[in-house]
Amino acid sequence: MNTPNIVSIMKALADKAAADPNRPAITCGDVTVTRAELESRTNRLARAYAERGVSHGRFVTVALPNSVEFYEACIAAWKLGATPQPVSYRLPDRERQAIVELADSALVVGVEQSAHPGRNTVAANFDASAYDDSPLPDVTAPAMKAPTSGGSTGRPKLIVAGDPGIVQVGAPGMGQKVDGVVCVPGPLYHNAPFSFGAGSLFHGNHLVLLPQFDAEATLAAVDKHRADWILFVPTMMSRISRLPEDVKNRYDLSSLTTVWHMAAPCPPWLKEEWCNWLGGEKIFELYAGTEAQAVTIIRGDEWLAHRGSVGRCVTGEMKVLDPDTFEELPPDAVGEIFMRNTRTTYKYLGAEARRSPDGWESLGDMGKIDAEGYVYLTDRRGDMILSGGANIYPAEVEIALSEHPDVVSSAVIGLPDEDLGNRIHAVVQVSKPVDEDELRTFLGERLVRYKVPRSFEFTSEPVRDDAGKVRRSALRDERS
DSSP: OTTTEEEEEHHHHHHHHHTTTTTTTEEETTEEEHHHHHHHHHHHHHHHHTTTOOOOTOOOEEEEOSHHHHHHHHHHHHTTEEEEOHHHHHHHHHHHHHHHHHTOOSSSESSSSSGGTOEEEEOTTTTTTOOOSSSOOOOSSSSSOOOOOOOOGGEEEEEEEEEOOOOEETTTOOOOOTTTTTEEOOOOHHHHHHHHHHHHHHHTTTEEOOOSHHHHHHHHHHHHTOOOOOOOHHHHHHHHHHHHHHHTSSSTTOOOOOOEEEEEEOOOOHHHHHHHHHOOGEEEEOOOOOOOOOOEEEHHHHHHSSTEEEEEOOOOOOOEEOTTTOOOOOOOOOOOEEEEOOOOOOOEEEOEEEEEEOOOOOEEEEEEEEEOOOOOEEGGGOOOOOEEEEOOOOOHHHHHHHTTTTTEEEEEEEETHHHEEEEEEEEESSSSOOHHHHHHHHHHHSSSSGGGGGGEEEEESSSSSTSSEEEHHHHHHOOO
């Protein structure tokens, strides 16, 4: 690459290592590697991967938990011009096998050979110390990443980034600094934690990871490492919010200048609480898909004047269409959100985009856009429940449930009902026993009667993962 200020990922990392070799690059739990150590280790690992069939333009499936090793595997792939393809290390073999076949992965990292007969694999904690650590020839991956989606339906798809593996030197995005400290407590197999964590490394940030999300451990990490930037999903914010005040006040968070949340709806009460706690000028929300056809952003103090909005478009375009006729709807009318961009931001493997006749694309989200261009989401088109002739959006019910002090998280689904077609059922994670009638009364003060669940199921186990995601289809199938 010889465009001014544009370099390959491998050169960006090598330049940072040369400039300050002993500065911490990645910390996860008690493990820290410096820039020089990361450069050396990933050069060795890249040679080991090349010996196992990884080459320019191929995919490398990374099935590792949050760790230094996770990013080492991704960097080794980039150094060969390959594209990392992160998946959950918890995936059943069968589901991961379907993804690997779709990607035709050159290598699967973090699994035993027996899980993928006929494929090259390396297990977790792979030792590449016997390989040469000298620099490799400069190369650029044609796609920076290829996350997956759709595993809950049994039809996985790859979302291959439209951007190659390049870095604009000195121009980090999303409020990140050059040579700052970034904390990513979420699971790296999800797009946002993976992408923003990787981007921070390219610009010399000390990337602080958590092996798995823990509310107090996150605050402790910010305090210890003086993080200036952090990424959450609302589930994490809620768990931190519910910590005792003396625990929250034990840690110094004054180093934080930018706090992002995304990937799931944030209950208004929770957003307001965080704006009051850390300052609305530090809180930012982003709405987009991994596909990134269009992006909205809103700052916390702006949100207070437009409660419930996810902001206005800063990249691409959005409009609201009738999901059946594709007619464009007027401001404030709820319909399906469609997006477009002047450049190609992604391509699917294993799926086709839902498109309107004029070529705009939908991610399946329902919502509205007001006269000022502020976007408001209601729910996923596929998650909407038709009960007794009424359209019910699970997210609205879940937000009301989240206001109860003993509710940790929830998932609302429709179950077959001879009379109503579907009845509203809530799976509710609670911190202590909750009386069903009391909860029904609590919701009746916040929701119209037909939106209050007809049945409840209480559990002490997490309903959502650490990224705030829930597999509704699996919950429905288990209970139908």
